[in-house]
Amino acid sequence: MAEYNPLPLLLVSEQLAKLPGIGMKTAGRLAYHMLNMPEEEVAHFATTILEARRSVKFCKTCQNFTEQEECSICGDEQRDHKVICVVEAPKDVSAFERAGGFDGVYHVLHGLLSPADGITPNDIRIKELMARLSGDVDEVIMATNPTIEGETTASYISRLIKPLGIKVTRLAYGLPAGSSLEYADEVTLQRALENRNEL
Amino acid sequence: MAEYNPLPLLLVSEQLAKLPGIGMKTAGRLAYHMLNMPEEEVAHFATTILEARRSVKFCKTCQNFTEQEECSICGDEQRDHKVICVVEAPKDVSAFERAGGFDGVYHVLHGLLSPADGITPNDIRIKELMARLSGDVDEVIMATNPTIEGETTASYISRLIKPLGIKVTRLAYGLPAGSSLEYADEVTLQRALENRNEL
Numbered sequence: 300m301a302e303y304n305p306l307p308l309l310l311v312s313e314q315l316a317k318l319p320g321i322g323m324k325t326a327g328r329l330a331y332h333m334l335n336m337p338e339e340e341v342a343h344f345a346t347t348i349l350e351a352r353r354s355v356k357f358c359k360t361c362q363n364f365t366e367q368e369e370c371s372i373c374g375d376e377q378r379d380h381k382v383i384c385v386v387e388a389p390k391d392v393s394a395f396e397r398a399g400g401f402d403g404v405y406h407v408l409h410g411l412l413s414p415a416d417g418i419t420p421n422d423i424r425i426k427e428l429m430a431r432l433s434g435d436v437d438e439v440i441m442a443t444n445p446t447i448e449g450e451t452t453a454s455y456i457s458r459l460i461k462p463l464g465i466k467v468t469r470l471a472y473g474l475p476a477g478s479s480l481e482y483a484d485e486v487t488l489q490r491a492l493e494n495r496n497e498l
Numbered sequence: 499m500a501e502y503n504p505l506p507l508l509l510v511s512e513q514l515a516k517l518p519g520i521g522m523k524t525a526g527r528l529a530y531h532m533l534n535m536p537e538e539e540v541a542h543f544a545t546t547i548l549e550a551r552r553s554v555k556f557c558k559t560c561q562n563f564t565e566q567e568e569c570s571i572c573g574d575e576q577r578d579h580k581v582i583c584v585v586e587a588p589k590d591v592s593a594f595e596r597a598g599g600f601d602g603v604y605h606v607l608h609g610l611l612s613p614a615d616g617i618t619p620n621d622i623r624i625k626e627l628m629a630r631l632s633g634d635v636d637e638v639i640m641a642t643n644p645t646i647e648g649e650t651t652a653s654y655i656s657r658l659i660k661p662l663g664i665k666v667t668r669l670a671y672g673l674p675a676g677s678s679l680e681y682a683d684e685v686t687l688q689r690a691l692e693n694r695n696e697l
Contacts, residue, residue: 303571303595305563305588307550314543318528327589329517333547334554334563335608341551344513345544348532351506352540355533364504364533372502389504390526396502409534 307334360431362407362424363389372396372404379403381437385428385456387411387444395442403440406431411448412455425456438466445472506533559630561606561623563588571595571603578602580636584627584655586610586643594641602639605630610647611654624655637665644671 304312311330316323333341357363358370365371372378372392382403386392392405410423432439439460443449457467472490474483483491503511510529515522532540556562557569564570571577571591581602585591591604609622631638638659642648656666671689673682682690 304592305554305569306565307554308563308588311547311550314546317539317543319531320524320527325519328519331588332518334551336551338551340516342548344516345548347513348510349541349544351510352533352535352537355504355506364507366505370504389507389530393503 358407361405362409362427363392363405377402381435382440383428383431383436383438384440384442385453386442387449387452391442403438408443408452411443411446412452413448414451420455423452425459428456429459432460432463432465436465438468441467441469445470557606560604561608561626562591562604576601580634581639582627582630582635582637583639583641584652585641586648586651590641602637607642607651610642610645611651612647613650619654622651624658627655628658631659631662631664635664637667640666640668644669 308327308330311333312323312326315321315329316326321329333344336344354366355364356366356368358365358373359368360373361370363370363372367374373380379402383406384395384401384403385406385408386395387408387410389407392407395401395405406424406428408423408425408428410418412418412420412423428439439456441453441457443453453469457469460467471494472487473494474480474487474491480488507526507529510532511522511525514520514528515525520528532543535543553565554563555565555567557564557572558567559572560569562569562571566573572579578601582605583594583600583602584605584607585594586607586609588606591606594600594604605623605627607622607624607627609617611617611619611622627638638655640652640656642651652668656668659666670693671686672693673679673686673690679687
């Protein structure tokens with residue numbers, strides 16, 4: 300007997316299964332839920348997503364998502380436009396803003412260099428970052444993740460910027476707050492020791 | 499500093515986070531992916547889901563999802579319409595059809611009784627099942643999951659049907675194929691022993 304699935308369920312599942320991390324099983328469960336939702340709610344769901352995608356732009360300065368030409372952070376006169384914090388994705392901007400304490404501006408790369416995955420400098424927003432450096436910039440903070448791709452990207456960009464005489468810094472490695480020495484991996488522990496501060 | 503999230507990202511995340519099992523973190527990751535998808539793909543995603551929801555009907559007989567008045571299984575003359583297999587959801591119909599070996603018809607309850615969650619007999623398709631039993635039916639197989647809700651639902655429906663003189667059966671409990679005795683829980687092992695078959 301062939302696979303039996305009602306067509307509407309199948310069509311919705313297929314769409315959901317295109318999203319990263321959503322397999323056919325989860326997609327089927329979500330599709331079932333959606334077909335049971337009131338039609339107005341599904342319409343709201345579909346139109347919100349489509350409208351958001353249609354209205355989304357990349358900030359002409361920092362490349363973060365925005366609905367205007369320039370995002371609210373880049374347009375904020377109160378912030379220090381001489382310090383640029385370079386991150387992989389919009390969620391990293393949210394993380395810094397949530398943490399607080401940074402009053403500079405950002406640059407969103409939308410990806411990290413990964414030769415293994417065929418992601419080269421032209422695939423991420425490095426050109427756009429370099430274009431910003433002709434202005435008055437004191438420091439570029441490389442705030443990519445402490446992973447192989449994050450490190451590769453940070454050192455690649457750093458090599459491009461240093462000749463311009465602009466200070467390039469990197470986020471500190473160390474023990475995460477609230478963690479336990481016992482469970483820290485060796486690299487983290489070594490870095491925490493190397494980067495120890497005077498009290 | 500307040501939470502900072504580009505509005506389009508926030509709107510899409512909010513919609514996705516309404517789905518079961520999708521938290522704000524996963525929703526954010528999916529939303530980011532969707533805003534990076536080509537606009538035509540997002541349009542296809544949104545319209546497919548909305549169209550499917552708009553076109554979906556419940557089979558007038560078995561209550562499974564379908565695009566017609568009656569689903570392809572209920573409309574199939576080759577199947578034995580005297581044997582009705584009662585399941586919780588459309589995905590269970592797919593599971594049986596995939597497994598093969600059953601040539602009767604189904605009845606989809608769209609839920610299980612759960613007094614704790616306030617799900618009473620009127621919330622699932624029991625009335626519709628009872629209406630089918632006035633016809634020529636030999637057997638009703640209760641194929642709800644072997645969980646508390648599944649058992650409760652099976653015995654509730656069974657008590658309604660027995661007075662009609664129709665045979666009511668329940669799926670067998672036992673060891674799953676390919677499993678190991680060592681890891682079987684006590685209830686499963688006891689049931690497998692009780693329901694042992696002669697070789």
